[in-house]
Amino acid sequence: MRELFLILSLLLPPSSQPLVVQQNNQVIDCQAEGRPVIVGNGSETGIVVQGKTGVIIQNCTVKGFDLGLLVADSSDVIVRNSDFSGNHVDDNSILDLGGWAPKGGMMFHNVTNSVIQNVTARGNVQGIQIVQGGNNTLRGSDASNNRGWGIRLLNSTGNRVEDNVASYNNRSCPEWGRNAGCESAGIVLVNSDNTTVVGNTANFSGDGIYQGNTPDRASHNNAFYWNTLNDNVANGIEATFSHDNRFIGNELQRNNYAFWLGYASWALVSGNYTNDNRVMDCRAEHSNNIVVEDNTFADCPQ
Numbered sequence: 001m002r003e004l005f006l007i008l009s010l011l012l013p014p015s016s017q018p019l020v021v022q023q024n025n026q027v028i029d030c031q032a033e034g035r036p037v038i039v040g041n042g043s044e045t046g047i048v049v050q051g052k053t054g055v056i057i058q059n060c061t062v063k064g065f066d067l068g069l070l071v072a073d074s075s076d077v078i079v080r081n082s083d084f085s086g087n088h089v090d091d092n093s094i095l096d097l098g099g100w101a102p103k104g105g106m107m108f109h110n111v112t113n114s115v116i117q118n119v120t121a122r123g124n125v126q127g128i129q130i131v132q133g134g135n136n137t138l139r140g141s142d143a144s145n146n147r148g149w150g151i152r153l154l155n156s157t158g159n160r161v162e163d164n165v166a167s168y169n170n171r172s173c174p175e176w177g178r179n180a181g182c183e184s185a186g187i188v189l190v191n192s193d194n195t196t197v198v199g200n201t202a203n204f205s206g207d208g209i210y211q212g213n214t215p216d217r218a219s220h221n222n223a224f225y226w227n228t229l230n231d232n233v234a235n236g237i238e239a240t241f242s243h244d245n246r247f248i249g250n251e252l253q254r255n256n257y258a259f260w261l262g263y264a265s266w267a268l269v270s271g272n273y274t275n276d277n278r279v280m281d282c283r284a285e286h287s288n289n290i291v292v293e294d295n296t297f298a299d300c301p302q
Helices: 002-011
Strands: 027-029 037-039 045-050 056-058 061-063 067-075 078-083 104-112 115-120 126-131 137-139 149-154 160-162 185-190 196-198 207-211 223-225 235-239 246-248 251-253 257-260 265-270 273-275 280-283 288-293
Touching (some): 045 061, 061 067, 104 115
Parallel strands (some): 027 056, 037 061, 045 067, 078 115, 104 126, 160 196, 185 207, 207 235, 251 273
């Protein structure tokens, strides 16, 4: 089936017209509709789903737009087997972790009870974003090689991020230089509580997982299980100002810090494997009630 899709992509001319979904329960199958590739001119949004329920987007390649896909004010949407690479990209400045940034690969905005599966979003400024959404699942996708964030959850709660790859998400800025991190990360959580982040790989980025950075942007009661977070510029996991988070069974090698838990409280750090981190395996300045057990390091000093 994949071979047939590649052959059709070569034979059929790309479409240049953005696509707007018109009704509920509509299936948009770009391959079946004869336009497997939609190419923009550097502006607009490639596919828009606004105020709909039950929509399925599949087998689409969307590139060359300001934003590849926007799903907004919708529910019970499935986006699968599609590629939103090569849309808006910029570099050489510091990103605002909590800012409105509707650019790059794809965005869910105010979307609930929906699924993103087997999506590729590479070579953008952001890969995949969930903003003000709840009870969504993002699984089996590739959000690597972006110049900012691979995956960002902003002001969202109760979502699940599982078995994705979000590596080589790095950024440059005048303050710190080329590929210096500059607030980039594989996976970012901003004011996003009750999130499960399990089985993901986020290597060679600014941070592997970046959660928090100010008290009003912290994310609480989250579970980070069995993620691989190696070779990042700054931290494997940063979770500042947060409370009631659980970090269990993760691998964190060759970062500056494996864990940075400044001002955190009531965290469980258990069964994690760390090795050869450049500064320290775990640091938790001004923290309280941090439980550290059964890791390859013995303590997480304040």
